[in-house]
Amino acid sequence: MKELNFTVNGSLHSVSCHPAKTLLDVLREDLDMTASKECCGKGECGSCSVLLNGEVVCSCLVLVGQLENEEITTCEGIGLTANMDVIQESFVEEGATQCGYCTPGIIVASKAFLKNIDQVPTIDEIKTALGGNLCRCTGYTKIINAIQMAAKKELQEKGAMPAV
Amino acid sequence: MKPSLNWVGKRVKRIDGPEKVTGELKYMTDYHFENMVWGKVLRAKYPYARIHSIQTEKARQLPGVICVLTHEDIPGFNGFGIVIPDQPVLASDIVRCTGDAVALVAAETQEIAEQALRLIEVDYELLEAITDAELAMSSSAPKLHPDGNIHSHVKIINGDTDAAFKEADIIIENTFYSPRQMHAFIETEGGWGVMDDEGLITIRCPGQYAYRDRMQIARALAYNPELIRVISSPIGGAFGGKDEITVQIYLALLAMYTNGRPVKIHLSREESVIAGIKRHPFKVQMRTAAKKDGTLLANEVRAVADTGAYASLGGAVIALAIEHSCGPYKIPNVNLEGFCVYTNNGISGAFRGFGVNQVCIGIETHLDMIAEQLELDPVEIRKKNVYHQGDISSMGHVVKTSVGTFKTLEIAENCDLWKNRSQFKKEVSEPWKKRGVALATSFHGIGMGIGLPDYGAASIELLPNGKFLVAVGCEEIGGGNGTTYAQIAAEILNCDISKIKVVQGDTSKTLDGGTVTASRSTYTGGRAVAAAAPKMIKLLTSAAAEILQVPLSDIIVQRDCLTAKEESLTYKAIYEYLYIHHKPAKVEGHFLLPKEKVEIKGSGGAPHHLYGYLTHVVMVEVDTLTGETDVLRVVSIPDAGKVINPQGLEGQAEGGAVMGIGYTLYEDVIIEEGFHKTKNFTDYIIPTIRETPVIETFPVEDAEQTGPFGAKGIGEVVMIPIIPAIMSAIYDATGARIYHLPATPERIFNALKDVKNKMPNIQGDKNDE
Numbered sequence: 027m028k029e030l031n032f033t034v035n036g037s038l039h040s041v042s043c044h045p046a047k048t049l050l051d052v053l054r055e056d057l058d059m060t061a062s063k064e065c066c067g068k069g070e071c072g073s074c075s076v077l078l079n080g081e082v083v084c085s086c087l088v089l090v091g092q093l094e095n096e097e098i099t100t101c102e103g104i105g106l107t108a109n110m111d112v113i114q115e116s117f118v119e120e121g122a123t124q125c126g127y128c129t130p131g132i133i134v135a136s137k138a139f140l141k142n143i144d145q146v147p148t149i150d151e152i153k154t155a156l157g158g159n160l161c162r163c164t165g166y167t168k169i170i171n172a173i174q175m176a177a178k179k180e181l182q183e184k185g186a187m188p189a190v
Numbered sequence: 191m192k193p194s195l196n197w198v199g200k201r202v203k204r205i206d207g208p209e210k211v212t213g214e215l216k217y218m219t220d221y222h223f224e225n226m227v228w229g230k231v232l233r234a235k236y237p238y239a240r241i242h243s244i245q246t247e248k249a250r251q252l253p254g255v256i257c258v259l260t261h262e263d264i265p266g267f268n269g270f271g272i273v274i275p276d277q278p279v280l281a282s283d284i285v286r287c288t289g290d291a292v293a294l295v296a297a298e299t300q301e302i303a304e305q306a307l308r309l310i311e312v313d314y315e316l317l318e319a320i321t322d323a324e325l326a327m328s329s330s331a332p333k334l335h336p337d338g339n340i341h342s343h344v345k346i347i348n349g350d351t352d353a354a355f356k357e358a359d360i361i362i363e364n365t366f367y368s369p370r371q372m373h374a375f376i377e378t379e380g381g382w383g384v385m386d387d388e389g390l391i392t393i394r395c396p397g398q399y400a401y402r403d404r405m406q407i408a409r410a411l412a413y414n415p416e417l418i419r420v421i422s423s424p425i426g427g428a429f430g431g432k433d434e435i436t437v438q439i440y441l442a443l444l445a446m447y448t449n450g451r452p453v454k455i456h457l458s459r460e461e462s463v464i465a466g467i468k469r470h471p472f473k474v475q476m477r478t479a480a481k482k483d484g485t486l487l488a489n490e491v492r493a494v495a496d497t498g499a500y501a502s503l504g505g506a507v508i509a510l511a512i513e514h515s516c517g518p519y520k521i522p523n524v525n526l527e528g529f530c531v532y533t534n535n536g537i538s539g540a541f542r543g544f545g546v547n548q549v550c551i552g553i554e555t556h557l558d559m560i561a562e563q564l565e566l567d568p569v570e571i572r573k574k575n576v577y578h579q580g581d582i583s584s585m586g587h588v589v590k591t592s593v594g595t596f597k598t599l600e601i602a603e604n605c606d607l608w609k610n611r612s613q614f615k616k617e618v619s620e621p622w623k624k625r626g627v628a629l630a631t632s633f634h635g636i637g638m639g640i641g642l643p644d645y646g647a648a649s650i651e652l653l654p655n656g657k658f659l660v661a662v663g664c665e666e667i668g669g670g671n672g673t674t675y676a677q678i679a680a681e682i683l684n685c686d687i688s689k690i691k692v693v694q695g696d697t698s699k700t701l702d703g704g705t706v707t708a709s710r711s712t713y714t715g716g717r718a719v720a721a722a723a724p725k726m727i728k729l730l731t732s733a734a735a736e737i738l739q740v741p742l743s744d745i746i747v748q749r750d751c752l753t754a755k756e757e758s759l760t761y762k763a764i765y766e767y768l769y770i771h772h773k774p775a776k777v778e779g780h781f782l783l784p785k786e787k788v789e790i791k792g793s794g795g796a797p798h799h800l801y802g803y804l805t806h807v808v809m810v811e812v813d814t815l816t817g818e819t820d821v822l823r824v825v826s827i828p829d830a831g832k833v834i835n836p837q838g839l840e841g842q843a844e845g846g847a848v849m850g851i852g853y854t855l856y857e858d859v860i861i862e863e864g865f866h867k868t869k870n871f872t873d874y875i876i877p878t879i880r881e882t883p884v885i886e887t888f889p890v891e892d893a894e895q896t897g898p899f900g901a902k903g904i905g906e907v908v909m910i911p912i913i914p915a916i917m918s919a920i921y922d923a924t925g926a927r928i929y930h931l932p933a934t935p936e937r938i939f940n941a942l943k944d945v946k947n948k949m950p951n952i953q954g955d956k957n958d959e
Contacts, residue, residue, distance in 0.1 A: 054220070054222070055222060058222060060213070060217075060220035060222070061212070061213020061214070062213070063217075063220075063376070063377065063426070064456075065376045065377070065378065065459065065871075066459045066870055066871045066872075067458060067459060067870075068459070068871065068872060070870065070871040070872055071376065071871055073376055100213070101212060101213035102212065102213055102214070105212055106212050106214060107209060107212050107214055110208060110211065110212060114208070114211040114212055117207070117211045118203055118204065118207035118208055118211055119203060120837075121201075121203070121204060121207075121670075121837040121838065121840070121841050123204065123207060123210040123211055124668040124669065124670065124841055124845065125375070125376065125377070125424070125425060125426050125428075125667065125668025126206070126209075126210030126211075126424070126426070127217065127375075127376040127377040127426030127427055128376045129210050129211055129213070130211075130212075133211055133212075152879070153879050153882075154880075156879045157879060157880050158878075159878075159879070160374075160376065160871065160878060161376070161879075162373075162374050162375055162376055162427050162429070162845075162849070162876065163427060163668045163669075163841070163845045164841060164844060164845050165841075165843075165844030165845040165846070165847055165848035165849075165882055165885060166844075166848065166877075166878075166879040167840075167844040167882060167885050168837075168840070168841060169879065
């Protein structure tokens, strides 16, 4: 057992556990943040995606012992129902979630992708960025639409694009 | 003029959307309790072996272990299975597949539980595994079950095929092989079980029919079902893979031995691959006869399905396959036969499409081959042979409900992709790639066949806050049926959809309304809600008349309130009146799904009263150097009756198309000598966002009179015709026919090589094996 300190969604957390426990298990079991899901446990599916210092990682492949003083953002940190992020709103509007089990990971990956670009991404760019997130329900079409819609809305808010 | 609709037919946003996109929604596998323990399952070491003894002492003595259970600890019947319970909960004397459970452990941590599993000693005597369905059918094969290896046999004969084949101008004959597809739901099987001080057992586990899960748990535990609560919704994906019992009985058994502490099981993906059911691999032999003008004369089918070690829904799958094996066509002479066969290859069962996927590749490929030889247009030959409402099907029954196939074909031939296909085919991305465009059509029964109970039930309760609680048994599997129920309720109650709350899949809160399977939950659950809502209107109206002391006829149901002359009542005010006067605030609606009266002899439950229909048009691009194939464009043209929510329908059409692409091009769970070679998503490839094509959906909105607002079902047919459409598009692009799915680069490459070498015979089974 070891005492570990790191930031999750802006709050400092102190967790006492084995340093070889995965970040995913710590989030779900020690911090009761269950938006991040385990699906393959091998870094193949992206259901457990979180941001580690702003970069997307599979939290099932990160050991909590590696995280001293690091910053984690989960889907809950991107927005909750009371204050949804524009990406989350766009996913609801476009119907880009079905069973929803993969959705938090996809929201996280979309957030990381969109924060680095200042235009509406092409379909191919979205396909490259989201290639690591499996979804079995939607066929991805509405996910592509939702990401484009979110990018448009963000640009409109910045005044970089006229509102339609 | 029809009254305009406020909610039905509109792109209403999913009511569970915000909770899903923020991750706030708790799935059954997300719950966490302070005093929890972990459950683990010991699976069989061999696909077929006799058990001489199971020693658990060492495991029991391991510190941190709470209990170790074997077949001896099962209080009731040691078996489960939807149709016949031939799968042991915990194996006693024999194991028939590596998914068989032999023992259960509950421990303080997952690590201790896993260590305990390793300390359980099972003395096995190895038996030779039966891994080929055709061999399993032979009289010399060892019997895996007391009644032999043929679990079920269906045979439909109509007309005179022998005479018809003699008259035929053209006869096509081929053999088709299809893979063992994995559902690959993102949430693996798992959940919680707990028993309280009074003996009430609560099981939280995603499943597709809470009441039946409860029955199966009660049977194994010899326990009063009234003392078992099953919460089965929401589900992180299922597609048929959570129709059968997954871990519910294990959870309930462990909960009896953990002194009131909640026990959790959540399968790893690797365990899910081994223990979870799969789509039946089929071998389909088909012989089809036609006249010179393209009129279909006869069809002969022999299908053999590998159901693995246990029945589950295998018998129903093969029955549905045979019922659908001639497509939505009127073929006057048919001889159709199917066998569902036990082997030691895991377990097969329900999966979106339910047998129709495997047979539609035969009839649709044959339609294209006949059209080509007779120089007919693929649309024309289909239009010529499809049945219409009131026509006689290939099985010989009159189709009484709506049939949209002809309209879907009309839309198909007029869509951009089909009309301009010769142009699109020229626009290859590389000179060595070739493009092809093809179409196919299919259908799928809605609801259960003859002989099975099929009913919907819903309740609507006025809540203290003035909202309505709509309760339907059918779980939220992901398709959005909860939003559909809310739309139907809001439409009839004449209220804003925000006033509707929906609860699903909870034996303590929802009535028994059957499964969320068989493309039935919008149709059946929707009709039940539509039956309950007018009763709620009546309840509200009566209360309003009493409150305002006016005749019933003076009450007007307005948007979000009820009025009489100058006065208006909110739902909240009505609730308060009902509460004070001890009057009920809850109504129920029930619906019996209409059935055909006469079962087709030997069919195992055919025909269905109602079918959904769909035509797919696809464009593929084949890399002639590697055999790799991309599906670039898909047009999906469903006849689902009136569309309740176009966004939800598109979601089904898009998801189904991509699942169909995976089935056709990539997916197969490899089992060798009874052992799974496929382990996880590292070696089981499902389509990613990079493989997703441009998908357009053009529904044929032909209202079905018996459905809620004219709706039928959509969940399964969306992944079916795309399969033969891709196969035919590969042929259109390259001249190579594929008879063995998945159409991997290797298979396509070899087929291309055969075409190049101008092999005299490029027929399926001869060239493929």
